[in-house]
Amino acid sequence: MQADVELIRVTKRYGGGAVAVDDISLAIPAGSYCCLLGPSGCGKTTTLRMIAGHEEVSDGDVLIGSRNVTNLEPAVRGTAMMFQSYALFPHLSALENVAFGLRMRGVARAERLRRAQEFLDLVQLSAMAGRLPSQLSGGQQQRVALARALITHPKVLLLDEPLSALDPFLRTQMREELKRLQRELGITFIHVTHGQDEAMALSDIAVVMNGGRIAQAAHPREVFEKPASAFVARFIGGHNVLRLPEGRFAIRTDRCRLGGDRLAGHVTAIEYQGAAVRVVLAAQDGQTAEAMLPDALFHAAPVSPGAAVTLGWDAADAHPLPQADAA
Numbered sequence: 001m002q003a004d005v006e007l008i009r010v011t012k013r014y015g016g017g018a019v020a021v022d023d024i025s026l027a028i029p030a031g032s033y034c035c036l037l038g039p040s041g042c043g044k045t046t047t048l049r050m051i052a053g054h055e056e057v058s059d060g061d062v063l064i065g066s067r068n069v070t071n072l073e074p075a076v077r078g079t080a081m082m083f084q085s086y087a088l089f090p091h092l093s094a095l096e097n098v099a100f101g102l103r104m105r106g107v108a109r110a111e112r113l114r115r116a117q118e119f120l121d122l123v124q125l126s127a128m129a130g131r132l133p134s135q136l137s138g139g140q141q142q143r144v145a146l147a148r149a150l151i152t153h154p155k156v157l158l159l160d161e162p163l164s165a166l167d168p169f170l171r172t173q174m175r176e177e178l179k180r181l182q183r184e185l186g187i188t189f190i191h192v193t194h195g196q197d198e199a200m201a202l203s204d205i206a207v208v209m210n211g212g213r214i215a216q217a218a219h220p221r222e223v224f225e226k227p228a229s230a231f232v233a234r235f236i237g238g239h240n241v242l243r244l245p246e247g248r249f250a251i252r253t254d255r256c257r258l259g260g261d262r263l264a265g266h267v268t269a270i271e272y273q274g275a276a277v278r279v280v281l282a283a284q285d286g287q288t289a290e291a292m293l294p295d296a297l298f299h300a301a302p303v304s305p306g307a308a309v310t311l312g313w314d315a316a317d318a319h320p321l322p323q324a325d326a327a
């Protein structure tokens with residue numbers, strides 16, 4: 001598939017020589033949902049801002065729709081950006097806030113408002129058109145911000161931690177909404193997040209960053225099933241990273257069971273999680289591991305902290321890792 005957004009050996013050095021993004025290359029296919037994730041300071045926001053044109057590229061090229069936009073102004077790149085703080089105008093109604101993007105482009109008032117109404121419909125907020133931002137909930141304000149970003153018909157929508165200010169329930173709801181919109185509109189979304197769950201749920205391509213570099217870029221299922229490094233396995237969660245006589249491996253915690261002969265130790269913690277029970281184990285060789293057991297299985301033969309146990313898994317579930325992480 002044709003790449004919609006392409007980064008070619010992009011580097012960002014801030015004043016003082018600090019390298020925030022270090023020679024990254026990435027091709028995001030047209031019409032896909034891409035999540036950039038990684039620990040704080042790994043360069044996600046800087047990458048997004050370079051795509052938007054809000055940050056200058058130190059080295060390398062940014063292509064959008066096969067056009068080199070590296071030195072173009074943000075307004076002519078065909079992107080729109082939605083920020084974490086929705087940045088709505090407090091004195092304008094929801095409808096006028098959405099219409100604002102068109103006012104900047106010289107569209108006449110009646111036409112602006114008609115089209116703004118269409119985009120409020122799209123984000124299911126028609127009933128709130130006349131309200132001021134202060135009269136809307138966080139989730140509703142966010143829908144207004146989303147409609148305002150989409151009304152300019154961007155080819156690429158850039159979202160900087162759009163869900164982080166919402167409570168967990170609203171976050172899941174908005175996550176579904178974002179995915180629905182992306183599918184319906186068929187445009188490329190690039191979404192910066194701290195949340196592994198969010199990236200798993202949303203992305204066609206999950207880009208895991210670490211220290212200004214890309215540690216892995218792939219479909220989230222591939223990232224989960226075949227983490228490229230110990231860093232990725234640990235960051236994405238749900239894996240034990242273990243040194244065994246045969247090398248270093250990532251083993252999914254839900255594929256581990258009590259019993260077996262692969263690792264011996266004692267239980268240090270038990271955590272009830274509803275459908276599953278998390279059993280944490282300190283191995284005799286000093287490593288820590290855990291097993292995520294289905295609740296029925298655990299309760300059929302429960303163990304307590306302090307109990308001597310062994311951990312087992314099928315050989316096919318041990319995913320080999322490089323001995324040392326490149327990123």
Ligand SMILES: Nc1ncnc2c1ncn2[C@@H]1O[C@H](COP(=O)(O)OP(=O)(O)OP(=O)(O)O)[C@@H](O)[C@H]1O
Nearest residue numbers: 014015018019020039040041042043044045046047
């Ligand atoms: N204007 C700036 N001047 C100097 N250094 C900066 C500037 N902006 C960011 N940095 C540094 O660049 C690195 C990457 O920052 P960036 O904001 O891209 O990370 P991030 O992954 O988005 O982090 P977070 O998840 O905390 O938002 C960090 O080390 C940061 O301190």
